[in-house]
Each structure stands twice: as C-alpha cells, then as structure tokens.
Amino acid sequence: MAKIRRLSIARLKLPAALKRGGAAAAKKSAAAGAAKRGAGAKAAAKKAVKTAVTKAVTKSAKPVAKKATAMAVAKPVVKKRATKSSQPTPIAAPATAPLAVAPRSDGGRLSQMASGLTGSEILKIAAEIRAQMAAGATICNLTVGDFDSKQFPIPEFLRDAITAAIANGETNYPPSDGVLPLRQSLQRFYASELGLDYPIEGILVTGGARPAIYGTYRSLVDPGDAVVYPVPSWNNNHYCHQLGALERPVVCSAEQSFLPTRALLQEAIRGARLLSLNSPLNPTGTAFSAEVLGEICDMVLEENGRRGPGERPLYVMYDQVYWMLTFGGVKHVTPVGLRPEMRPYTLFVDGLSKPFSATGLRVGWCVGPTDVIRSMSNMLGHVGAWAPRAEQIASAQLLDRPDVIREFHAVSKQAEQQRLETLHGGMAALKAAGLPVDALAPAGAIYLTARFALMGKQAPDGTTLRTNEEIRRYLLNAAGCAIVPFQAFGSKQDDGWFRMSIGAVSLADIDAMFPRLDAALRALR
Numbered sequence: 001m002a003k004i005r006r007l008s009i010a011r012l013k014l015p016a017a018l019k020r021g022g023a024a025a026a027k028k029s030a031a032a033g034a035a036k037r038g039a040g041a042k043a044a045a046k047k048a049v050k051t052a053v054t055k056a057v058t059k060s061a062k063p064v065a066k067k068a069t070a071m072a073v074a075k076p077v078v079k080k081r082a083t084k085s086s087q088p089t090p091i092a093a094p095a096t097a098p099l100a101v102a103p104r105s106d107g108g109r110l111s112q113m114a115s116g117l118t119g120s121e122i123l124k125i126a127a128e129i130r131a132q133m134a135a136g137a138t139i140c141n142l143t144v145g146d147f148d149s150k151q152f153p154i155p156e157f158l159r160d161a162i163t164a165a166i167a168n169g170e171t172n173y174p175p176s177d178g179v180l181p182l183r184q185s186l187q188r189f190y191a192s193e194l195g196l197d198y199p200i201e202g203i204l205v206t207g208g209a210r211p212a213i214y215g216t217y218r219s220l221v222d223p224g225d226a227v228v229y230p231v232p233s234w235n236n237n238h239y240c241h242q243l244g245a246l247e248r249p250v251v252c253s254a255e256q257s258f259l260p261t262r263a264l265l266q267e268a269i270r271g272a273r274l275l276s277l278n279s280p281l282n283p284t285g286t287a288f289s290a291e292v293l294g295e296i297c298d299m300v301l302e303e304n305g306r307r308g309p310g311e312r313p314l315y316v317m318y319d320q321v322y323w324m325l326t327f328g329g330v331k332h333v334t335p336v337g338l339r340p341e342m343r344p345y346t347l348f349v350d351g352l353s354k355p356f357s358a359t360g361l362r363v364g365w366c367v368g369p370t371d372v373i374r375s376m377s378n379m380l381g382h383v384g385a386w387a388p389r390a391e392q393i394a395s396a397q398l399l400d401r402p403d404v405i406r407e408f409h410a411v412s413k414q415a416e417q418q419r420l421e422t423l424h425g426g427m428a429a430l431k432a433a434g435l436p437v438d439a440l441a442p443a444g445a446i447y448l449t450a451r452f453a454l455m456g457k458q459a460p461d462g463t464t465l466r467t468n469e470e471i472r473r474y475l476l477n478a479a480g481c482a483i484v485p486f487q488a489f490g491s492k493q494d495d496g497w498f499r500m501s502i503g504a505v506s507l508a509d510i511d512a513m514f515p516r517l518d519a520a521l522r523a524l525r
C-alpha cells in the first residue's frame with residue numbers, strides 16, 4: 001500500500017550514522033527510528049533501512065551522504081504525522097536525524113551529554129567525610145574548597161548591606177547583565193586594583209563564577225573545537241564534556257609548581273579555540289609569575305597572528321577567583337595587564353565567593369570583549385544564572401569600600417595563611433623526619449599541595465597501597481586526614497599528589513591531625 005516518494009536525504013529523518021555511511025550503525029539507528037514511529041511504519045522503515053544499508057555498503061562514507069540524495073520512503077509515515085498534528089511534517093522540518101543511541105547505562109533516557117557527565121568528585125568525597133563526621137569520627141576535613149562560616153564569616157558590612165537591600169525591596173529579577181551599580185563598582189575596582197580599564201559593556205554579573213566559566217565555554221566553543229587546559233586544574237574536563245569539546249589536557253608537574261608554561265602548551269594550542277588558565281591555581285595554591293604568564297601570552301598572540309583572516313582566534317579564559325588571596329610577596333598578574341594586545345582574546349572569570357568567604361551568596365562576574373560579553377549575557381539570561389539582586393546591590397557597596405575590604409582581609413587572609421603555613425610546616429617536619437611526604441609552599445588561594453609517596457607501602461592490615469585512592473582511604477581511616485587526590489582535577493597519575501583545603505578547619509584541627517598522621521605514616525611498611 002505504501003506509496004513511495006523520492007526525497008532528499010538531508011530532509012529525511014534518517015540516522016546521522018547513515019549519513020556518515022556506516023552500514024551497521026545505519027541499520028540499527030533506522031530501526032530505532034522505525035520503532036519510535038510505531039508498527040504501522042515498520043514496513044516502510046524496513047524498506048528505508050534496506051535501501052540505506054545497500055547504499056552504505058556499496059559506496060564509500062562521504063559519497064553516500066552526498067550522492068544518496070534520493071531515497072525511498074513510505075508516504076504513510078509522513079502522512080500520518082502530517083494529519084495527526086498541526087506541527088510541521090518531518091519533510092518540512094529541518095534535518096534532525098534520530099540519534100543513533102549507543103548502548104548506555106541510562107537506557108537512552110538521558111541526552112548523551114547528560115548520561116556521560118560525571119558529578120564533582122570533590123563533592124562526592126566531601127559528602128563521605130561529612131557523613132563520617134556526623135557519625136562521630138574525628139577528622140581534619142581538608143576536602144572542600146569552601147568555608148566554614150564559623151571559621152570564616154563573610155564581611156559584616158556585606159551581611160548588613162544584603163539585609164538592608166532585601167528590606168528595601170530589592171527582591172525582583174536583576175537585569176540579565178547585572179545591576180548597573182555593581183557593574184560600575186566592578187569597573188572602578190578592576191581599574192584601581194588590577195589596572196584593567198573595561199567599558200561597562202565588557203562586564204557581566206553572574207550567579208557565582210561557575211556561570212561565567214560555563215558562559216565563556218558556551219559562547220566560544222563549538223562541539224569538536226579543541227580546548228587546552230592544564231592538569232591538574234578544576235573542572236575543565238567537565239565543561240569540555242558538556243560542550244562536546246576536544247580535550248587537550250596538558251600535564252604539569254611539581255617542577256613547574258603544577259603551572260603550565262609556554263614550552264608545555266605550545267604544541268597543544270595549535271588550532272585550538274580556548275586555553276583555560278587559572279591563577280592562583282585550584283588545586284595547588286601556586287600562582288603565575290609575570291615571566292611565565294607573559295611568555296604564554298606571547299605564544300597566544302603568535303598563534304593568533306599565524307591564523308588567517310577567516311580563521312577563528314584562540315581565546316584565553318583567565319580564572320582569577322583567588323587573586324585577592326595571594327600571600328607574602330606574590331603579586332597577581334593578568335594577561336591583559338602584561339600584554340595589552342591580549343584584550344580581544346581574554347575573558348576574566350572572577351567572583352566574591354573565595355575572597356569574601358561568600359560561596360553561598362552566588363555573586364560572580366565575567367569581564368572581556370564586549371561582543372562576547374553581550375552574547376554571554378543573552379545566553380545566561382535564558383539559563384537564569386543571575387546573582388540574586390539584593391546580593392548584587394550589597395556587593396556594589398562593598399567593592400566601593402577599599403577600607404572595609406582591607407580590614408576584612410587583614411583578618412581573613414591572615415587566618416587562611418596561618419592555616420596553610422601550619423599545614424606546610426607540619427608536612428615539612430614529617431619530611432625532615434624521613435617520612436615520604438612533600439608539600440609546595442603556598443602562594444595563594446586556600447590550598448596546599450601535598451605529596452604522600454606511599455605507593456607500594458603495606459598497611460598494618462596487610463593491604464598494599466597502590467593508587468591515590470587507596471592512599472586517600474588509608475590516611476582517612478588511619479589518621480583522620482581527609483584530602484582530595486589530583487584525580488579529582490583531571491590527573492590520571494597515581495603519583496601521590498593531593499589537595500589540602502583549609503576553609504573548613506581550625507588551627508587546632510590541623511595541630512591535632514599531625515600526630516595522627518605521623519603515627520599512620522610510621523605504621524606503613
């Protein structure tokens with residue numbers, strides 16, 4: 001009965017796999033499509049599959065897609081849809097091939113992206129630790145990159161300003177690029193503190209720094225574009241996954257304080273779309289020097305100089321959420337500050353979360369070229385990833401008060417530095433005692449990088465420690481020392497490197513941990 005029509009393959013709801021010429025995939029996918037369309041469509045679909053597979057087998061991949069412009073399809077399939085609803089028929093609709101669903105654990109219920117996405121490894125570990133602590137275990141919790149508000153409260157000025165803003169009725173939608181007073185105060189703040197002059201149109205307020213990162217990726221990176229990021233680093237692998245980007249991780253080692261250099265990056269950035277940098281770095285607490293970052297900027301400028309007029313540029317996302325938290329003589333440096341020519345290619349990611357222990361307030365921002373910022377504002381507006389309005393109003397007031405900020409940091413940064421130095425000193429003492437540990441001197445952020453070179457060591461229960469995960473578990477169970485392996489930051493190497501975060505512990509917690517750690521390390525054979 002089915003009346004055969006001839007249609008362009010591009011307009012047919014045929015599988016992408018078929019268009020690529022893969023016979024097996026085409027068969028599977030066309031059959032899946034037929035199943036979706038229902039039993040009445042089966043005969044027609046069978047015929048479509050047969051024709052498709054024949055073509056896929058007899059032609060090479062590309063010609064199939066190009067030459068098989070006329071295919072047989074059963075009219076009832078099309079007609080049935082056309083008469084059932086007022087929606088455009090599949091013929092009139094743009095080419096949207098049914099997805100060829102590879103076997104997946106979710107049985108095809110989720111998008112491919114969602115089904116392949118993993119949650120935060122850090123939060124998983126942190127949840128385990130919280131549960132053990134709630135059950136009464138004595139643990140020095142060095143896992144989460146967050147703050148215990150009892151140890152690290154937000155500035156009182158900010159708290160009061162938020163309360164006042166709410167009382168003042170600042171409770172509606174904020175504009176999608178942020179309230180003007182905050183963008184203006186950010187403009188002044190960047191100019192005075194970082195020497196960066198940006199127009200208001202180059203400043204976008206976001207709901208914490210995460211949407212600024214997501215927005216940067218989303219605004220610049222197409223599926224298949226190459227993204228270069230150092231390992232260890234925070235979450236770039238997950239953002240790449242969400243975008244379908246081609247990941248180009250560059251492994252950095254302790255010799256470079258785990259920071260990338262021009263020499264390490266130069267192969268990877270060829271033809272890439274985005275270079276993701278972060279300083280001070282999560283997880284290591286180390287920071288770029290002007291020399292190293294300057295050389296990376298020169299490399300980016302040379303790469304963009306090599307690209308032809310029609311080619312898309314390489315951008316740098318510069319995540320500087322910890323820039324206010326540098327210690328000692330460390331001076332924060334930026335790509336645009338070092339090389340003004342980097343301005344068209346640099347997106348700054350920043351926020352209130354870390355410098356003001358305000359992770360729950362969700363105020364962040366992105367600063368960069370106005371065309372990218374405008375597009376990001378539109379895009380994030382659809383997501384609704386704004387910072388709450390009252391927090392924005394209050395943040396604007398805070399950033400205009402350098403005296404309040406100075407006063408706050410005099411206390412909070414000192415408390416952070418003290419904890420980091422106590423941790424570092426404790427690790428140095430263990431090392432000096434001949435135990436197989438190490439740590440890098442902290443330069444900023446709230447992290448210490450520590451090494452527990454315990455691979456191959458035998459625990460008292462007879463088990464041998466072979467992986468970072470096994471070391472993590474041993475230190476947790478034997479010493480109540482909760483830390484995060486570099487695996488949570490994209491590393492594939494079981495080389496004993498870990499992140500220690502100080503935001504949720506007191507000095508007393510750290511002091512009490514070291515004797516336990518000492519004993520646990522000495523118990524290994």
Ligand SMILES: Cc1ncc(COP(=O)(O)O)c(C=O)c1O
Nearest residue numbers: 145208209210234282321351353
């Ligand atoms: C390097 C880095 N960037 C961005 C963020 C996200 O910050 P926010 O909490 O403001 O989203 C974090 C959080 O840990 C971070 O470590």
